[in-house]
Amino acid sequence: MPLLPGAEPYRHHGGPVGILVCHGFTGSPFSMRGWAERAAAEGHSVSLPLLPGHGTHWKDLNTTRWPDWYATIEREFLSLSEECDQVFVFGLSMGGLLSLHLAAQQGDRLSGLVLVNPLVVMPGQAHVALPVVRHLVPSFPGIANDVAKPGVEEGGYTRTPLHAAHSMKQLTKIVQGELPTVKQPLLLFRSPKDNVVAPSSGKMLLERVGSQDVEERLLERSLHVATLDYDAETIFDGSVDFVRRLTVPAAKG
Template sequence: MPLMPGAEPYHHHGGPVGVLVCHGFTGSPASMRPWAEAAAAEGLSVSLPLLPGHGTQWQDLNVTRWQDWYSTVEREFDLLAKDCEQVFLFALSMGGLLSLHLAAQKGAAVSGLVLVNPLVRMPGQSHRALPLVRHLVPSLPGIANDVAKPDVNEGGYTRTPLHAAHSMAQLTRLVQAELPQVTQPLLLFRSPQDHVVPAASSELLLSRISSTDVEEKLCERSFHVATLDHDAEMIFDGSLGFVRRLTTAAKG
């Protein structure tokens, strides 16, 4: 199955500071490419992988599980860590969930996280039916393109595959238990008008992590995919300033 336009992974070999960029559930690197390119322009080494099952057709995602997505994220992190003195994590939505799991596992090897509307808690109550419903219905309407800016396409699926969604729900429970192990600096961008991930997700994240260097910024003009929305430049500038601050501190 050929890749959707813009779903190609992106890599850039830059300086000794690396960034692993991770897209969200049913999305693709298209939602993160401008952010990745902004980091590359800053001289950072960048890895933006395509998560298994994404970027083709939703049926491909339905035969993958969170362990498949995480193995790709961990592999790309380890490759960056071999060549870089510091590695940061930039992520959107479920990419934030995977990044938090990685931060809990890797500890000090992760220098900091920049998360945009991270999924830490499944929205609503309907996910409680996933263990049964996924065997009856393969998919539900998609969640892609929650963007306030007109004529923007994040390269996501039009359907939400339920076996994969059930696996993601399992990962949320694991990461919720791991949050106290997250100690790295965190810059959190949250959209008050997010129609995919509720504010309760970020509230849970902030209440449980052990990080002491934490800042939250609101994307007032954007919906869920804020990396392609009106506040994208604020995210790019803020994240690069975050990296500069922490790399300068490490050298000092």
Template sequence: MPLLPGAEPFHHEGGPVGVLVCHGFTGTPQSLRPWADHLADHGLTVSLPLLPGHGTRWQDMQLTRWEDWYAEVDRELRALTERCEQVFVCGLSMGGALALLLAARHGAAVSGLVLVNPSVRSDNAATVLLPVLRHLVPSIRGVADDIAKEGSTEVGYDRTPLHAAWSLSRLWRTVQGELEQVTQPLLLFRSPRDHIVSPANARLLLGRISSTEVEERLCERSFHVATLDHDAEAIFEGSLDFIRRLAPAAKADPV
């Protein structure tokens, strides 16, 4: 099955500091590619994988589960740790949940987290119906493209596959159960006008993680996909400054 335009994974060999970037549910690397390019342009080694079942057609997601999505980012993290002195993990939406789980399970192998509108809980009461509903209704309207900036679009599925949505709810429960194991420095970007992920998500994770160094920044002009929105540059520059502060080897730009 051919990939959607822009859905290709991205890898860049840079310096001794690595960054794993995780995209969201039904999304693709396209939503994070400008961020990944910015980090790569400043000398970092960057991995932006395409999650299984994503980037082709929504029906392909029906064959995958959260364990498949996590396994992909876990492999990428392990590969980065083999060739980098320090590794940071960034994530948008569900990618934030995957990043938190990596941090909880890999400990000191992850030097820090940068999350953008992370999704860690259900905001829809109908989620409790998914175990049954997924066998009756294949899909519902998609969640992609929540962007305020005119002319900016997200490459993602226009339908939400309910088998995959049910598995996402299981991922949330798994992450919630392991949040106390997250101890790494965290930079959190949150959009007050996010139409996909409610503020309750940020409150939950900030209330449960064990990190002592936490900073929350608001993306006042952006919707959910803030990495393609008005506040994108603030995210790019803020994350680079965060990484450079925690990783001395990342401070010098390439000549």
């Protein structure tokens, strides 16, 4: 199955600070490319992988599960760790969920997280029926393109595959239990008008995470895919400053 336009992974070999960038469920690197390129322009080494089952057709995603997505994230993190002194992770939505799981597994090998509208709690009530409904119908209408800026599309799937969604739900339960063990510095960007991830995700994250260095910034003009929305530059600038603050004393010149 050919890749959708803009879904290609992105890799940049730069300096001693590594940035791993994680896209969301049913999305692709397209929604994160600007963020990754900004990190590269700062001189960092950057990896923005395409998660298995994404960037082609929603039926492909329905044959994958969260360990498949996480394996890709972990592989890229380990690759960056081999060539860099420090590695940070940037994640959007489910990419934020995967980032939190990575942080819990890797401990102080991961230097910090910047998360945009991370999924920690499944939204609404429809997910309650997933264990049964996923065996009756393959998909629901898609969740892509929650962007306030006119004319912007993220290139995500038009359908939400239910076997994959059920697996993502299983990962939320795992990560909810791991949050107290996540102790890395954390910068959270959150859109109050997010139509995909409910406020309960941000609330649980801030209440349970074990990090002492935590900051939340609200994206008042943007919807869920804020990396393509009005506040994109706010995210890019804030993440660059966050990384700079945590690496200037440690990175090798």
